[in-house]
Amino acid sequence: MSKLTDLTIAEARDGLKKKAFSAVELTEAHIQSVEKARALNAFVTETPALARAAAAESDKRIASGAMRPLEGIPMGIKDLFCTKDVLTTAGSHILDGFKPPYESTVTRNMFNDGAVMLGKLNMDEFAMGSSNETSYYGPVINPWRRKGSDTKLVPGGSSGGSSASVAARLVMGATGTDTGGSIRQPAAVTGIAGIKPTYGRCSRWGIVAFASSLDQAGPMARTVRDCAIMLKSMASHDPLDSTSVDLPVPDYEAAMTGNIKGLRVGIPKEYRIDGMPAEIEALWQKGIAWLKDAGAEIVDVSLPHTKHALPAYYIVAPAEASSNLARYDGVRFGLRVSGKDITSMYENTRAAGFGREVQRRILIGTYVLSAGYYDAYYIKAQKLRTLIARDFEEAYARCDVLLTPTAPGPAFGIGEKTDDPISMYLNDVFTVTVNLAGLPGLSVPAGLNSEGLPLGLQLIGKAFDESTLFRVGEVIEKAAGATPRPQSWWEV
Amino acid sequence: MSVDKETVRRVARLARIAVPEERLVPMAGELNRILAWVEQLNAVDTSKVEPMTSVVKVSLQMREDAVTDGSRAPEVVRNAPAGEDNYFAVPKVVE
Numbered sequence: 001m002s003k004l005t006d007l008t009i010a011e012a013r014d015g016l017k018k019k020a021f022s023a024v025e026l027t028e029a030h031i032q033s034v035e036k037a038r039a040l041n042a043f044v045t046e047t048p049a050l051a052r053a054a055a056a057e058s059d060k061r062i063a064s065g066a067m068r069p070l071e072g073i074p075m076g077i078k079d080l081f082c083t084k085d086v087l088t089t090a091g092s093h094i095l096d097g098f099k100p101p102y103e104s105t106v107t108r109n110m111f112n113d114g115a116v117m118l119g120k121l122n123m124d125e126f127a128m129g130s131s132n133e134t135s136y137y138g139p140v141i142n143p144w145r146r147k148g149s150d151t152k153l154v155p156g157g158s159s160g161g162s163s164a165s166v167a168a169r170l171v172m173g174a175t176g177t178d179t180g181g182s183i184r185q186p187a188a189v190t191g192i193a194g195i196k197p198t199y200g201r202c203s204r205w206g207i208v209a210f211a212s213s214l215d216q217a218g219p220m221a222r223t224v225r226d227c228a229i230m231l232k233s234m235a236s237h238d239p240l241d242s243t244s245v246d247l248p249v250p251d252y253e254a255a256m257t258g259n260i261k262g263l264r265v266g267i268p269k270e271y272r273i274d275g276m277p278a279e280i281e282a283l284w285q286k287g288i289a290w291l292k293d294a295g296a297e298i299v300d301v302s303l304p305h306t307k308h309a310l311p312a313y314y315i316v317a318p319a320e321a322s323s324n325l326a327r328y329d330g331v332r333f334g335l336r337v338s339g340k341d342i343t344s345m346y347e348n349t350r351a352a353g354f355g356r357e358v359q360r361r362i363l364i365g366t367y368v369l370s371a372g373y374y375d376a377y378y379i380k381a382q383k384l385r386t387l388i389a390r391d392f393e394e395a396y397a398r399c400d401v402l403l404t405p406t407a408p409g410p411a412f413g414i415g416e417k418t419d420d421p422i423s424m425y426l427n428d429v430f431t432v433t434v435n436l437a438g439l440p441g442l443s444v445p446a447g448l449n450s451e452g453l454p455l456g457l458q459l460i461g462k463a464f465d466e467s468t469l470f471r472v473g474e475v476i477e478k479a480a481g482a483t484p485r486p487q488s489w490w491e492v
Numbered sequence: 493m494s495v496d497k498e499t500v501r502r503v504a505r506l507a508r509i510a511v512p513e514e515r516l517v518p519m520a521g522e523l524n525r526i527l528a529w530v531e532q533l534n535a536v537d538t539s540k541v542e543p544m545t546s547v548v549k550v551s552l553q554m555r556e557d558a559v560t561d562g563s564r565a566p567e568v569v570r571n572a573p574a575g576e577d578n579y580f581a582v583p584k585v586v587e
Contacts, residue, residue: 101567199547213547242552311530322507329508331580336573342583347510359509363519364526366507367495380533382543387536389544421522422529438547463548 004029005169006485009073009226012172016062016072023058023072027051027116030074033170034118039490040141042155042165044079045087046119054116061114070233071114076171078162079120080127081107081217082206086117090208091125091135091158094353095334104206105238106175106217113233118171121161125355126325127182127210130427132160133418134357142190142411143168143486147452150489153411156186156427162220163190167486173221173230177207179214180313181407181431184443187220188406188456191445191483193227193473194220196431198464199438200245201231203238211320212243214313214435222483224444224473228252231466247464255467256474261295263472266399270306271430273408279449280405287403287446287457290479291472299399303391308384309433310425315368315381316436321358322365328353360421389437396462401472404430406443406456434460442469444476445483454483495523 004026007015015021031048051074058072082088082100089095103111111117124134131154132140142155143164155164159176163186166174176183178196187194195218202217209215219230232252238244267288272281292298330336330349337352339345354362368377395402408429417424434441440463443456457476461469495503497516500523504511511519565578574581 098571101564101570200550239553239555243546243548245548245550246553305536308533308536311533314526315530315533326508330573331582332569333571334573338583342585343508344510345583346508347505350508351510354509359511360519360522360526362507362509363500363503364523367499367503367523367527370503370506377530379543380538381530382545383538383541384533384536385544385547386541387538389547421526436547 005033007172008223009172009221009229010223012073017067019062023055023062023116024052026072027055027074030118030171033168036491037168037170039492040143040164040168041138042122042140042161042168042170043076043119044089044091044122044137044161047086047117050086051116051118058114058116068114069229070110073115073172074118075110075115076119076121076162076165076174077107077117078123078159078175078177080123080177080208081175082208083107083117083120086120088120088208089137090127091123091137092353092355092358093136093335094328094350098333100206102206105203105236105240106207106234109236110233115233121165121174123161124158125358126208126321127158127177127179128321128357128361129157130181130185130424131412131417132157133414134355136355139414140164141490143490144190144411144453145489152414154414156189156411158182159186159220163187163192163194166190166192166220166222168488168490169485173219173226175217175234176220177215177217178435179210179317180435181428183218183220184431184441184456184458185407185427187443189411189454191454192220192222193224193442193444193477194218195227195231195442195466195469196434196440197231197235197466198440200243201235201440201464201466203236203241203244205238205240209324211317212324213320214317224442224470224477225253225256227442228256228470250467252467252470256471258475260291260472260475263296263401264299264399265291265296266299266301266395266402268301268303268306268395268402268404270303271404273429277409280408280455283446283455283457284405287476290476291403294475294479301395301398301402303395303433305384305387305391306433309388309436310429312381312384312388313428313432313436314425315377316385318361318365319369319378320365322362322369325358325362357421385436388433392437392439400462401468402460404458404460406430406458410449410451410453410455430458439463440466440469442473444473446476446480495520495527
């Protein structure tokens with residue numbers, strides 16, 4: 001039998017059911033992987049004692065025949081999700097020592113379904129970044145390296161601890177959050193799958209807020225099916241989040257029939273951007289060919305406002321962040337730095353507690369919301385969102401799903417893009433439109449480039465049609481063949 | 493629209509972030525680069541477009557106006573850097 005840490009969630013579920021191994025054995029194998037992989041810096045907090053207790057409970061449930069959907073599955077939780085009595089940092093100094101007295105709805109749903117938490121995963125500070133380099137807890141290292149090179153690469157971001165820990169076989173699946181691409185881009189550059197569900201599919205309650213009209217939680221795992229299994233548990237209608245939708249959660253696995261005959265796949269011409277590497281274009285063409293071979297019909301479509309998505313995002317997201325992050329003032333939780341009066345206490349706390357990128361975004365957001373500029377920036381950007389959403393609606397009159405690359409390139413080196421915020425922002429050029437329009441997007445691992453680094457393809461769906469994404473995603477995954485596992489150079 | 497040193501000082505004050513004097517000019521440069529980049533949106537005619545207010549077409553649900561939670565003062569103040577008897581403690585604000 002292969003190593004327990006190499007199993008998919010679906011395989012582990014079957015193995016546990018057949019009692020081929022116990023939940024305690026499965027968790028123990030993963031705890032050992034976590035301990036050997038500290039060089040990756042994927043975890044902010046490890047919780048092995050909680051994991052062992054949860055696994056023992058899972059074994060009791062399995063023995064009594066009351067197995068739940070995620071029973072005994074070792075998972076990592078992005079440190080943006082509040083976990084009851086477990087340190088929750090959002091990757092920021094300003095949340096020093098914060099132990100929430102409550103559990104986020106998404107993690108509660110997962111634990112109610114039997115998931116075992118191995119710990120809290122590193123991330124860009126307040127989910128602001130595309131490389132996990134803005135974390136107060138230091139960068140996460142991508143388990144993948146260029147062929148013949150030991151240059152340290154980024155795991156993408158902001159869910160970089162999630163992508164690295166899933167790719168390195170430290171956890172079977174992880175939660176992520178995606179405001180502009182923070183699930184899909186890290187999934188793509190680490191060779192795993194990840195889906196940003198439709199806005200409203202998962203409750204945002206108990207997730208540290210970044211940009212409330214864009215934030216959405218979703219699963220990251222090594223296969224499309226594993227993401228489907230996880231999303232079924234994570235998604236719910238929640239009275240505690242007024243933007244969560246009251247729609248039944250479908251059986252996503254049942255929708256994965258492998259049959260896409262007659263499905264219309266749209267190819268948006270505006271995603272063919274200047275300076276796109278030839279290997280990304282080639283991968284996209286391969287994806288088109290795979291779907292055509294499986295019986296899909298390929299349709300050329302146009303999303304004319306695509307090029308305005310990133311600038312609109314960099315108005316809306318900082319504006320909402322500047323409001324959401326106003327609560328960190330040194331009074332109710334986290335860090336406090338004293339000052340000569342209460343205002344200077346606020347100012348000193350926020351200057352010491354927020355990193356450089358977070359401060360930059362708060363200042364941009366405060367500026368665009370300030371008197372005299374609100375209409376010129378914020379309202380203008382919200383009008384662009386209307387146009388971007390309309391583009392998608394018009395495209396969906398002619399097709400059922402869209403196929404694009406996930407990211408404009410493979411994983412890059414640590415420190416390569418930190419001096420230029422805009423070049424970092426461009427990582428989200430293919431993913432951010434989806435957040436602005438509230439649609440679901442799935443990144444599927446689609447092969448390795450000439451340097452041996454993973455690349456991903458993105459499927460964009462109609463609102464609440466995650467089922468089609470999983471069905472088509474599995475077809476791409478099968479055509480691309482299994483992504484090999486990265487060499488475990490990090491193990492001590 | 494371009495940001496100068498005094499604007500950064502004012503915005504930093506609004507955002508309650510202490511920005512040291514020597515960082516004001518470099519920060520103005522960083523903000524101007526981003527603002528110049530987002531100003532490409534001005535090329536789009538949006539005079540007949542409504543701003544987006546909600547990405548999903550659902551109406552907010554009503555619920556009964558009832559007390560559903562509360563009486564948890566110790567939990568609420570548990571994470572405070574300073575407090576006493578279930579109150580948050582802050583520097584003196586009234587003489």
